Amino acid sequence: MSRRSDRLSEDDRVLWNLVARTAKPLKGKIAVDIAAGARPPPSQSVQAAASPAGAAKPKTQHVSHALDEPTLDKLSKGRLPIEGRVDLHGLTQDEAYSLLFSFLHRAHAGGIRYVLVITGKGSSSGGDGVLRRAVPAWLSTPAFRPLVSSHDHAARNHGGSGALYVRLRRVR
Template identity: 85%
Template structure:
């Protein structure tokens, strides 16, 4: 099998470094030193509005952001394909926001319509997870509006309350 001649994109390199840092060496092997992530000149900044939205309790989801019932049923039963998924477990809010933003941009540019965002259910000490509360609020912000058409909680077999179905807007032109 031959290697691809092209290099990793910056988004792929950041994602790979996040994954590589969580890997543990096999017993009896030495750990490989992973260089720091090279930050591009224009990093994605979390808007101050997002921090305020995350700090406040999320309000009930607007009807305009909820998936329609027939679509939700087809996603739950597996009759409508989920074309992409991203797992935000164990990330800080800044890492999760950046990864989610770049993932949704790539998926939207690729013409993907339905994705699954896995936030996790949160801490086991009884509190709601930070990302579980934050991601639906982020999807309603102006930064995500050109990408996201609607979103709703996933079915139990897709992660239940620890995951979201997202319908992306159609690519224009």
């Protein structure tokens, strides 16, 4: 008989925190505060995305490279397979960050190379969506750097400006 390990992996912990934060306590019960886990809070990276264009960026922040034109062309025409996709519609920033991080971590571990991240285009009132602005900034942060090689806006048939192609780094 094998012993079950009572420890959660980092992916399981992120997923559990995502689910636990959305759960409502039963009537008459007190809500338990859930620890955020070992990931950086998304508010730090969102500030970088929301900063004005003329503002100076810190030297430690590295921006991922955009996909090269031949690869972008192959992805948009379907000649290069998109092996995974994640839809972040309707999620809060914390939920989206946790889901995106765990999804990319599992995809990278599985040897997947190209994925589609659907952020949505934002509100219909003319403003940019929060996730549409924040996700590219998240992908350029140190937490995602070991996973993400590059990213770019998707072709119109894959969601256009409301989606991103993400190339994951090769597993070493």
